[in-house]
Amino acid sequence: MTRLPRGDVARPLRQFYEILLLTMNPVPDHSLETTAAAFIVGDLYLDVGQQRVTRAGSDIALPNLSFQLLVALVRAAPNVLSNESLMTQVWPGLVVSPETVNKRVNLLREALGDDSREPRYITGVRSRGYRLIASVSPATEGAPLPNLPTPIPEGSARAADSPIPVVPIEAPQTDAPKSRLPLGRWAALSVLTAGLLIAATLGVRWAARHQVAGAIPAPVAPASTAAAIGALSRTVAVLPFDSISADPADAYLAQGLPEMILNRLSRVSGLSVIARNSSFALATKSIDSREIGRRLNCGYLIGGSVQREADRLRVAVQLVDSAAGTLIWSAHFDRGLHDIFSIEDEIADQLAGALSVRLGELEPKPPPGARSANLEAYLAFLRGRTLLGRGTVAESEAAVPYFERAIALDPNFASAYASLYDARMQAADRRQEDMTLARRRYRHLIDRSLELDPKLGAAYFARAMWGDQPHDASARPTNPLIAAQERDFRQGAALDPSNGRGLAAYAEFLYWILERREEGRSVLKRALWVDPISPSARYVDAVFTLEASGVKASEQKTLQAFELDPNFVPALQRYGAFRWMFDGKLAEAIQIIEHAIALDPNNPWLRYTAVEVYLDLGEVNAARDVAAGTPQSARTTGLLSMHEGDWRRAGLAAYDEASWTSDDDTCKNLLASAAIRDYAFKTRELSRAIAFIKLKYYLGNDPAAHLEVCNFHAVVYLSQLMAAAGQAEQALALRRAASLWLDANAAKYFTGAGHLRARFLLLDGKQDAALSELADAFRSGIYANWWYTIEYDPLWLPLHNDPRFQAIKADVRRYIDAQRGELEALRGNGLVPRRGLPTASR
Secondary structure, three states: OOOOOOOOOOOOOOOHHHHHHHHOOOOOHHHOOOOOOEEEEOOEEEEOOOOEEEEOOEEOOOOHHHHHHHHHHHHHOOOOEEHHHHHHHHOOOOOOOHHHHHHHHHHHHHHHOOOOOOOOOEEEEOOOEEEEOOOEEEOOOOOOOOOOOOOOOOOOOOHHHOOOOOOOOOOOOOOOOOOOOOOEEEOOEEEEEOOEEEEEOOOOEEEEOOOOOOOOOOOOOOHHHOOOOOOHHHEEEEOOOEEOOOOHHHHHHHHHHHHHHHHHHOOOOOOEEOOHHHHOOOOOOOOOHHHHHHHHOOOEEEEEEEEEEOOEEEEEEEEEEOOOOEEEEEEEEEEEHHHHHHHHHHHHHHHHHHHHHHHOOOOOOOOOOOOOOOHHHHHHHHHHHHHHOOOOHHHHHHHHHHHHHHHHHOOOOHHHHHHHHHHHHHHHHHOOOOHHHHHHHHHHHHHHHHHHOOOOHHHHHHHHHOOOOOOOOOOOOOOHHHHHHHHHHHHHHHHOOOOHHHHHHHHHHHHHHOOOHHHHHHHHHHHHHHOOOOHHHHHHHHHHHHHHHOHHHHHHHHHHHHHHOOOOHHHHHHHHHHHHHOOOOHHHHHHHHHHHHHHOOOOHHHHHHHHHHHHHOOOHHHHHHHHOOOOOOHHHHHHHHHHHOOHHHHHHHHHOHHHOOOOOHHHHOHHHHHHHHHHHHHHOOHHHHHHHHHHHOOOOOOHHHHOOOOOHHHHHHHHHHHHHOOOHHHHHHHHHHHHHHHHHHHHHHOOOHHHHHHHHHHHOOOHHHHHHHHHHHHHOOOOOOHHHHHHHOOOOHHHOOOHHHHHHHHHHHHHHHHHHHHHHHHHHOOOOOOOOOOOOOO
16 A cells, blocks of 8 residues: 655646546657757758757748658658658558658648759659658757747737747648647546546646746846756755744745745846745755755755834845855845835845856846735735645635735736636636636736736746637647647746746647647756756656656656655646556555545546546445535536446436536546447437537547547447448448557557457457457456446447356456455545445445
8 A cells, every 4th residue: 555645735636637648649659759860951950859940040840740751751861762661660550551651741842842843852753752852961969958939029019919830730640639738738647448548637738737836927038048957057046034023924924025036036137046836845944055956956045034023124135155055145134014125126136246246247137017016915916826826726716815905906916917817717727617718707817917017927828828729620739729829838938937837838738739749848847947846847747758658657757746745636646546547556546536635625527536436446325425525517427327327317418518618528528438329329319429429529520530549439439330320331440540549559658458459359259359358458457447348338248148258247346346445444544534335346
């Protein structure tokens, strides 16, 4: 039994059930080049490691397949590369035609501005293939980390109106997936077992949404002048000050004042400032300055103390060389409380001057524009920000009155509007509300913030993180909504370069939505540098690791987030789901998820996850009890109805539009496709079911061309429906394509692929092989939604009396009984709450 970290876990959660699905990329594995190399190709510069092509310093946007095609031709130059070789290198594991190769070559030529009649780069060799005719020579390998974007100059068009390069994706058979993660938003985990994929990182989509950060940024100089990654000598951390006031209620000043200083210094060009999420979280009382500097990746530390007596404020500040452990500069200030802003300005100015002596002349700071001149408004804002960073439903809602008070006291306080928008959207997201309606309801807040301060980086980050995205097949980088998000992220990164949370969200967006993998990793590297002990950034790193190295490596990185913060709810949910989905440790998974529910009891997605695990344990009453903690949703109704064998109610719940209102419903509504299939077989409404699955799972009119991890499970049921509707040939072709996709993608990401493979074998009439595959899948530890496979799935009904199926069923029940015994032991030790009355195993 894994012992839970002790502590008071209070942060967001929805992520685990999206992350696994979100992290899986339907593009073949070779799409992530690992060999760093760079080439000069005619007038092009090709960086394989960064997956980047430039001409005269300007990026040329290439979809992944076009980029891989170009790399293959470059590596073969000047030799001819046959169509067969191109198929193997660019589409490994997939069956494509020479026409597909020809179309991809034409798309590459179009992107490069190459005319096939008078080619400069690529020429075709009749009946043989293609070759590169441009000169090719090696360039310096390992290009440096790309600079963060430069902010849009004052007086130019607003960020939302500025053009940026976009990445068209038009592959005929391997279209880039619709955005799913982690964001927090982008970036969740739900199931691929028992025939289901388990989506595991809800705002992956943006695993980023788990705690909306909020620096109070102001305009900055171009990021190209910022301190380089790894430059300890130009990196500073501002630590929370000691509060020595008699009244404990004044403790917020010990964080508020250094945060104001941090925000001012973060706008100084040539200086890198560690994000508050890391510098304020590190326990510094028992470690010396050298160790603090090592942990925070910084060469200088700023600390001090604050004492309030009535309306007087006494502040002491020190600047320390962390490597040498020596005091460089110190000062004391004794002013009226109403002078807090002038104190902050003077401290920041003197600190910048002291650092300039060591580092050379630093660029002067622009005047502050993100704070309020009203002290009470600013203090209310700081209190709200403290709550907002926790990321739970309750604390997001508790932050709202503080921001509203700040705005009431100062109607022109831009940062308060941006943070109020964050709080409102975060609360709506955690409650699983319709995010389209939430954006419409609160959009005026972020618009007002940017109207007041067009250079407020936190506002651009907030608008990007909570931005709308298309919910159909147009969800690709060329879509105006996605292009607008990229503009906002770039502007936020330029204006607020120390916002680790915003940078981590930007990294996820680049990685998953735009599929610019190396660029996403580079931005994440920046986030990890400025926010080194942030569990949020480490969590995103764990998500990226899933695709690069598989489940076990990602699981270990998730555990590392606990080392930084044992109270990080997304990591709790993710690890709990791993234990459930891949390790077969259902009782332990309940222990972890129940712990997370205690920390964020109003999060419905976390409770839905617990319902799934309780049903797998045969604890129906416990499942109903935990579901009762939030308003009943169509998704929960459908799941409970399926467990009862009520196909009609389950089918109607799956068709209910209330289950399809958020950004990541395709990743979460995995059992819905099975419910729709069952309902259609009973009612003979086959056409309705086929159309609905194609629409909601983004399969379109050519499902085989749109296979990806969030819709793959639905293809099994869709092929059955198509066959029943008289489309036998199309159903067979879809099943063949799905089998190839499964073979190409299953091994790295999940061990539960056997359940899906068993279904394909059964549909092909291979009963012996199907039963063997099913038995192996359960023995590997994959038990998620086992009851549907064993009791209700129409595919297996004809085999229910087969002795081999009966043996599988008996083995599964024995295992579940043992897991329920472990659950009772955990309850007896007070580690899991008792819910409902005991229920017998199914």
